[in-house]
Amino acid sequence: MGGMTDTPPTAKAAFGDIVQRIVGPGHVPTEVARAGLDQITNGNVDEIPAIAFLTALRMRDLISADPVELEGVMRQRPADPSPCSARFRTILDTVLDGDRLMPDMAREALGLIMDGAVGEGMLAAFLTALHMRGESVGELEAAVQAMRARMRAVPDMPVGAIDVCGTGGDGLGTLNVSTAVAFVLAALGVPVVKHGNRALSSRSGATDVLLELGVPMPVEARPIGQMVAAHNVTFLAATSHHPAMRHVGAVRRALGFRTIFNLVGPLSNPAGVRRQLVGVFAPQWLDVMARTLRALGSERVWAVSGDCGQGRFIDELTLAGPTQACVLEDGQIHSLTIMPEKTGLQPAPIAAIAGGAPAHNAAALRALAAGGRGAYRDTVLLNAAVALHVAGRGDNIMHGGVIDYAALHENIRQAAGVLDNGAVAAVLEAVRQFRADGPNRVTG
Template sequence: MSDTLSAVTADSHALFTAVLERLAKRESLSATQAEEAFGVIMDGAVSSERIAAFLMALRVRGETPDELLGAVTALRQRMNAVPDLPDNTVDVCGTGGDNYGTLNVSTAVAFVLAALGIPVAKHGNRAVSSLSGASDVLGALGVPLLADAASLHSQMQSHRAIFLAAPNHHPAMRHAAQARKALGLPTLFNLVGPLVNPAGVRRQLVGVFSPSWLRPVVDVLGRLGSERVWAVCGLPRIGHGGIDEMTLAGPTQVEALEDGRAYSFTVEPEMAGLAYAPVSAIQGGNAQHNAQALNELLRGAHGAYRDTVLLNAACALHVAGRISLLHEGRLDPHALKNGVAEAARSLDNGAALAVLDGLRAAGSAARPER
């Protein structure tokens, strides 16, 4: 047994060394080669130092769509899946890595969608490049982050929303955690996260930190069987690059996959009847700060945070198939405004808050008395 294990370890070391040598020569990896490289990382056969070298070599040379596909395939093969959810389940998730440190937008959108009866399997993680990731803010809100499939199915049936914390479903990711933390920079793992939803959703609104990755993200998801995807990148007029959500601070570039066809277009906040607001208007903080802001939002607070959530929620309604925003690849501003109004009603009538309260109550009931 030990001889077999030693042979496997030696093979993994040799494979990864060959990969590093290719990257040192600025050569790209095929999807199969990338899948093998990320596979041995996820299997714990590579040191943190070599993982960091690998990730930086990819970043410096520039990652390719095939390398992204290989990474996603490797991680999907090793995840703890949550099968058999409703076919129209959606995810709203961002890559992170934009370093704007905003309030939690996609998490808030999940409550809005669930309040409108749309099943949501929100994938997320703790903060890597921001102060408060989805898991951080949900913990501060008292929302349970369940792991077993039976409990998640029950939660979906009762509240139309489940939150899939990456560590619960991607334990293999722990092998890369030290290297990612040491680098402190966006890497290919930021892009992989939204593409490995454990529920296997086929409808997604994906926020991406760089417009250069919009089409590759859509193409990879299309190759893996997704039905409808909007990959979005906000381009603030004042800022230091793209933001991984639809924004009020400037145009949002969109790459969409619908009915097997790809579309490219831009969304301006005024097309949704919303006013411009700089990114600083939704500046976030730690988990407690962001949780308080989200709680106030669900209780009726107005402002840039609400409007940003409404813009993203309206587009997510289209991804979910509730409304139709595109006609022959062109965005219909009138339909977008109606989508914003529909999302707003779920905040104004307390339905979105009721989803949060229901999840909190379920979490409290599940905790044993002390």
Template sequence: MDFKQILEKLAERQDLTQSEAKNALQSIIEGEVGVERTTAFLLGMRSKGETIEELTSFVQVMRDAAISPDVPVEGAVDLCGTGGDNSGTFNISTAAMFVVAGAGVPVLKHGNRSVSSQSGSADVLEALDIVATLQKEQIEHVFDEINACFMMAPNFHPAMKHVMPARQVLGIRSFFNTMGPLLNPAGVRRQVVGAFDKRTAGQIADILSNLDSERVYSVHARDGLDEFSLSAPTFVYEIEDNELKTEREFDAASLRFDPVSLQDLQGGDRFFNANIIRSVLEGNAKPAHRNIVLLNATFGIHVSGKADSLEQAKKMAIESIDSGAALQLLHRMSEATNDIMEVSE
């Protein structure tokens, strides 16, 4: 089936087979399809509504095309979200990364610059004097040294260059907004993934249950956050060994966290958010800032398997901050990433 037939099928709102979905996206990322037809494909998929089988096929194609750093992933976690929740909060999952790593959990975080907020994960890391744009060999060196790293999405997904012009023309969400957190180039099998709505959180869980996932929390909070929230219950889809284990609502009060308003969690530009993260790791943050980071770090530690219960994971997160281990990890990441850049020059 050629690409024109694919578009005709989408125009008639017919679902694609797995092989059709794979071949269509493969043609796009190999540059065989122009911007106009790629845009039509994204719009056709959005209009028809993507099936889990189609989305799973798309993820497999993008994972196969990624540049994969050669790092051990056993027990390693990624904490990331789809973005697009328009909440205006500071970079919560990025802050939690340091707490999780400070607790002795390997962290292979995947992210990008800001798309829908003032500060993306890469932006705030640079404001913390961390080099966020490392390439494959540099990532391997840094992870070997400190057991944590940040992988800048465009450096590991060069195939996206054939998709971005169409996404920019389209100007609305496409299935790539859902796929981003599922494309960790190192191939981590343990994740905390936040989604911009409940439906997408469910889709992410269904997709990852079709792939090689050991343990995943896919979440969306009632207040709109693509994180575990302190201001409203959070919908949680939990995957264990490729199976959807539970689907439930989680209330942070069950872990003895006090409720806060979303206004208490508001961020700003990358420097403003970097100062919040420093204050959390230095132990002098506002309670709302500290607790939202602790909450999300708790699930990051638990998903790694290093803690048998959420209560134990919370204790480990608190110890990571209070002992100075999380702050030390930030300093070590800054030193390691800047040192490797000097060596490369």
């Protein structure tokens, strides 16, 4: 990726703030757009953020030029002449015009991206334009199909296995909730095949905290199956099971905002689980996620987004405010809301579960397993209680599309029991000691 490595970090950070504003919703003052253009003209900006900024101007109808070509002219870089790039440019133009991709075109686009046939500049423009326009169910389904076709699949997982994961992209930097939930579910006898990634838009992703804890993440099917059979849980690192994602990682990191791949990741569990508790960074995507998973064969899904106040949402159930959920059960999709004051748990602001670097989050998870109390424990209990229902265990917490809070309380009690009796700590220690023939590693 092209860049100017001597650009002062403060200048890069300032331009990053401009990009975040201009790709987001709402009006952007003219002086902000001019400041961004000045930064690019002065040569103070790396290639990918510059293209994201110019793409945002195009999507806002503030310029009519092709953002990739314009950035190349401004930086005196020749255009990419490869045939795949020429074909992808037609697809990119469709997105830049604000039009949705037809299924065949969407599949072709995502296939080219995951095969490494798209230059980083064009990829940055494509991801930025999709981010601003909003991805459709059809485009998301095509992306998932492209990823699943190229992933290292894990066969023969237990019937009824569940995944608990989030999209990331909420920018809140909280402690690792769904990773802790996986250990609680395992202690309750629920088979969990958790899919996770390194941090991209946060400080500590699931893979980061598991590596800090010393938890192995097997790559081959045999040790993965052995781990689930012995401990009811295994962890699949996205970098090990989705090698095609190496073609997009650098651009995603350089963009610094959520992309379609935040949505695609939780929909592409390598074990093909059909039950999922999926956290989503914003509520407008809940229905899209549930409908996409239904189209791909899932049987029970809760897609959730927690309202933290001040227009912020977390990709978990939260005690900071109402959690909106889109629920797929028996082929039907329902929308409902979980109110924290009715859960029997103490409401708490999102700052109460603020996280940090992997070492900090790992220490908090160890303390939780050892009996620690507070907002982190309560948030994990709430998410575990709903996950029990998704797994078909515990009490059924939904009747007629409405939350049964008494049943939810009972599931919370069950989850608290395995934290209090040391069963969660025992699972954590057992998986830390797990060894089997075959690599236990994370690639990428």
